Amino acid sequence: MNHGKIKQILLLTDGCSNQGEDPAAVAAFAKEKGITVNVVGVLDHGSARDHGLQEVESIAASGGGVSQIVNVNQLARTVQMVTKQSMTHTLHGVVQNELSQILGSGQEVDDLPPDKRGEVIDVVDELGETVNLDVLILVDMSASMKPKLPMVQDALTDLSISLHSRTGENHFALFVFPGKRKETEKVLDWTPEMNSLTGVFQRMTTGGITPTGPALQAALQHFDKRLSKRSLKRYGEDEFPIEESGF
Secondary structure (H helix, E strand, C coil), X not given: CCCCEEEEEEEEEXXXXXXXXXXXXXXXXXXXXXXXXXXXXXXXXXXXXXXXXXXXXXXXXXXXXXXXXXXXXXXXXXXXXXXXXXXXXXXXHHHHHHHHHHHCCCCCHHHCCHHHHHHHHHHHHHHHHHCEEXXXXXXXXXHHHXXXXXXXXXXXXXXXXXXXXXXXXXXXXEEEECCCCCCCEEEEEEECCCHHHCCCHHHCCCECCCCHHHHHHHHHXXXXXXXXXXXXXXXXXXXXXXXXXXX
């Protein structure tokens, strides 16, 4: 089995998008490109909560990912859980596809005898430790997020630490929206760990708009940019630039 790479967008937001394209439509496009969109909703109580909840669930469903509503004091644990749960979900899909090709369509993991089903679960667990993982994190910087940002920073650092023991490679990138001068701003380019985030959110300003759709578009473009760089590097080494396969 080709282990490939799992690509995720992790969106942290507490509000409803109010500028730009429909974020659920962008998430659906991401799914088509092999990028899962997960959403952690840090929602406040109030009249906007139901609308925010609906949008969080819609974006994750369109993006083939996981959604979770959380209180700010539970954020670190939830960010880790959503990332790992989405990995497992993706890997189950890969294994299921392999089984369908071997056993024929209509065969499900649950249809296997208990011992064989256990072997499949073991394969998924092993892949979860060895598969390479790219996570591009999008953080909502609308005004209502300001008091929550220290917990967001801690949660992202904890995520990096929690995945450090995996044998597969982890790479993270961080974008915020809205940015200081444009809808989306890159804070951290691809890196294996996020220790450099210390104090970064304290230096950033929050805004009133929530351009979630454009932020997701920027995330997709950044994945494409990284892939293009790798293709050019391979081409420079006299190899034909074949797109890297992912899940």
